[in-house]
Amino acid sequence: MCMNSPTLELLRSHRSIRRYKPEPVPDSAIRAAVEAGQMASTSSSVQPTSVIVVKDHRKRERLAELCGPQRYVAEAGAFLVFLADTRRHRLACERDGLTYDTRLEAFMVSIIDTALMAEKTVIAFEAMGYGICYIGGLRTRTSEVDELLDLPEGVYPLFGLCVGVPDEQPSKRPRLPVEAVLFEDRYPDDDKLLNIMSEYDEQYCQYLKQRGAKTIEGWSERMAKKFAKPERTDLAAYYRGKGARLD
Amino acid sequence: MCMNSPTLELLRSHRSIRRYKPEPVPDSAIRAAVEAGQMASTSSSVQPTSVIVVKDHRKRERLAELCGPQRYVAEAGAFLVFLADTRRHRLACERDGLTYDTRLEAFMVSIIDTALMAEKTVIAFEAMGYGICYIGGLRTRTSEVDELLDLPEGVYPLFGLCVGVPDEQPSKRPRLPVEAVLFEDRYPDDDKLLNIMSEYDEQYCQYLKQRGAKTIEGWSERMAKKFAKPERTDLAAYYRGKGARLD
Numbered sequence: 001m002c003m004n005s006p007t008l009e010l011l012r013s014h015r016s017i018r019r020y021k022p023e024p025v026p027d028s029a030i031r032a033a034v035e036a037g038q039m040a041s042t043s044s045s046v047q048p049t050s051v052i053v054v055k056d057h058r059k060r061e062r063l064a065e066l067c068g069p070q071r072y073v074a075e076a077g078a079f080l081v082f083l084a085d086t087r088r089h090r091l092a093c094e095r096d097g098l099t100y101d102t103r104l105e106a107f108m109v110s111i112i113d114t115a116l117m118a119e120k121t122v123i124a125f126e127a128m129g130y131g132i133c134y135i136g137g138l139r140t141r142t143s144e145v146d147e148l149l150d151l152p153e154g155v156y157p158l159f160g161l162c163v164g165v166p167d168e169q170p171s172k173r174p175r176l177p178v179e180a181v182l183f184e185d186r187y188p189d190d191d192k193l194l195n196i197m198s199e200y201d202e203q204y205c206q207y208l209k210q211r212g213a214k215t216i217e218g219w220s221e222r223m224a225k226k227f228a229k230p231e232r233t234d235l236a237a238y239y240r241g242k243g244a245r246l247d
Numbered sequence: 248m249c250m251n252s253p254t255l256e257l258l259r260s261h262r263s264i265r266r267y268k269p270e271p272v273p274d275s276a277i278r279a280a281v282e283a284g285q286m287a288s289t290s291s292s293v294q295p296t297s298v299i300v301v302k303d304h305r306k307r308e309r310l311a312e313l314c315g316p317q318r319y320v321a322e323a324g325a326f327l328v329f330l331a332d333t334r335r336h337r338l339a340c341e342r343d344g345l346t347y348d349t350r351l352e353a354f355m356v357s358i359i360d361t362a363l364m365a366e367k368t369v370i371a372f373e374a375m376g377y378g379i380c381y382i383g384g385l386r387t388r389t390s391e392v393d394e395l396l397d398l399p400e401g402v403y404p405l406f407g408l409c410v411g412v413p414d415e416q417p418s419k420r421p422r423l424p425v426e427a428v429l430f431e432d433r434y435p436d437d438d439k440l441l442n443i444m445s446e447y448d449e450q451y452c453q454y455l456k457q458r459g460a461k462t463i464e465g466w467s468e469r470m471a472k473k474f475a476k477p478e479r480t481d482l483a484a485y486y487r488g489k490g491a492r493l494d
Contacts, residue, residue, distance in 0.1 A: 003279045007254045007374035011283040011367055032250045034429050036258040038422040040366060043383045044473065045466065047423050056432045083434075088427070088444060089474045091437055092467035098475035104486070104493070105386065105479035111355065112405065115362030116381075119287060120258055123370060127254035134363075136290045139352065150433040158359065175285040176294050180335070182281050185303045186397040187330075190338055197335060219292065220339035226291065227336045228345035232352040236494045239351070246351070246493045247483045 010126060015172065017131025018072050020164030025078035027053075029128055030163075037121030040113070048110035049117045050085040052149055053078060059148055066144050067137035067160060077130070077164030081138065081145075082118050084110035086154040086243070100154075107156075107244045114158055125163050135160030142238045153243045171210065174203050176219075257373060262419065264378025265319050267411030272325035276375055277410075284368030287360070295357035296364045297332040299396055300325060306395055313391050314384035314407060324377070324411030328385065328392075329365050331357035333401040333490070347401075354403075354491045361405055372410050382407030389485045400490040418457065421450050423466075 034051055042048070054060050063081075064074035073079055086106065093100040122132050138145055138160040145157050180196040201218025208216045236246060281298055289295070301307050310328075311321035320326055333353065340347040369379050385392055385407040392404050427443040448465025455463045483493060 001276055001375040001377065003276060003375060005374050006252075007257055008279070008283060008371060010254055011371050011374070012286055014286045014288070016288055029248055029250060031425060031429065032255070035425050036255060038425065038428065039259055039261045039419075041261070041263055041369075041379075041381045043381070045420060046470065046473070047428070050428050050430065050434070052430045052432065052434065054432060059432060085428075086474075087434075087437075088423075088440055088467070089470045091441055092444070092471035093475055095441070096468065096471040098471050100474050101477050102474055103477045103480050104483040105477075106474065108358065108386075108482070109383070111358050112362045115359045116366040119363040119366035120261075120370070122288075123367070124255060124258050127252050127258070128248040128250060130248065132288075134288045134290070136356070139355075152434060152437075155434060172286075173292060176335075178278060178282050178285065181285065181294070181297050181332075182278065183297065183299045185299065185301060185306060187297070187299065187334075187399060187402060190334075190399075193335055194338055194342070197339070220335070221343065223293065223336045224339035224343040224345050226293070227333070227347050227349055227353065228340055230348050230350045230352070233350050235355070236351040 015170045016133045017166045018133055019168040020076045021167045023077055023165045025163050033121045033124040036124035037117045040116040040120040042113045043109050048085050049114040050083045052081040066141045067135050072162050076162035080161040082114055082158050084114045084156040084158050086110055090154045103245050130163050131166035133162045139232055156239055174207050176200055262417045263380045264413045265380055266415040267323045268414045270324055270412045272410050280368045280371040283371035284364045287363040287367040289360045290356050295332050296361040297330040299328040313388045314382050319409050323409035327408040329405050331361045331403040331405050333357055337401045350492050377410050378413035380409040386479055403486055421454050423447055
């Protein structure tokens, strides 16, 4: 089996792109990428994903505010919203006189399969020469995003995606060494993880220095601060309000 | 931008593979695929994923039971377990005297980013000529999987992955027409969805007939039955027991 191919090279070369040339992404490219994405694996064929391409200028401007503000949400060639979508399943139940009745498992499948589909769509865009940036900020002011896109019960906004012709060449952000994430037969001891993390912290500081970052700190220090305060604390209430069962 | 390339062709050609030739997948290939996967986007660099390659013969046999039973879990060239992993973040908090304190958002990011990373890993395997099959059955008997792999607090088993040299060429399972999943500016009306679903149902029945399936029924009928009964009802309790906050 060959471990070098243009596809593997493409997979390795990913960078998130936040500056785009002012060129639109044609509908044909969006359609081709989403159709490729649809070929991702999906549990028992449930296909729990919808994508809204936001073209309306005022909606794009509003989303740029709601997601950050992040200007590239308005400025990228295209902006897509990925929805974990149980609507089609609910409609099928209703039509057949059955009650849609699920628990956390169904919510998780809708998230997992949507993410698998999104990543495949992303790689299709990159194979066509576009750059992308996922927008997790879509989960910050969910109720307002919801209203803007007329989302009915059972449709959960997950993340946005900027797509466009790259106008920057960012350097590679170093990842955890593979030894920190790939194990054999059992999960490792804390000490092993802490040792690898401290090596990685040094590499991460180097990267921040090179990028001219204001605050130079290791990855693990950054993670400790981040996860010591809860984020998006109203998210569970929002998804439950849309019909998701988290129990 | 070019909408035809070997990479796009590869993305479109995905089929889940459940029969494998009796050839192992070398460590070098697993490592290369996971390293490519690590280049997937990850929210604020959190990298919330670990992968356990299960090589121990008895563990493989046991997992084949726990996940189904599904024989290919034991028989595939390799079997990987994907973990949504907050352990490194928790260790960093502990080391810095902070309390790991999150809500549903952190759990969701760990799932989303793990799925993005997994799909990129999968495409890397496929680019090398391997076939794969995701194993959602890993979430059926989670406590036993947990014990088998020594998973500590903060590590959530998500799905398994069979990898190997394909020994079958399954036909393409038809996906929802792109019009049923790709929308512009707003979410569509129920009637539009129901109309497209009924067209797709016919196509799905044709596919089942061709495959010689015992029960011929439309996709939406199948979905209605599936989602009218809750599955894996103890999953939320299990994840909460591992330290996940779902509120």
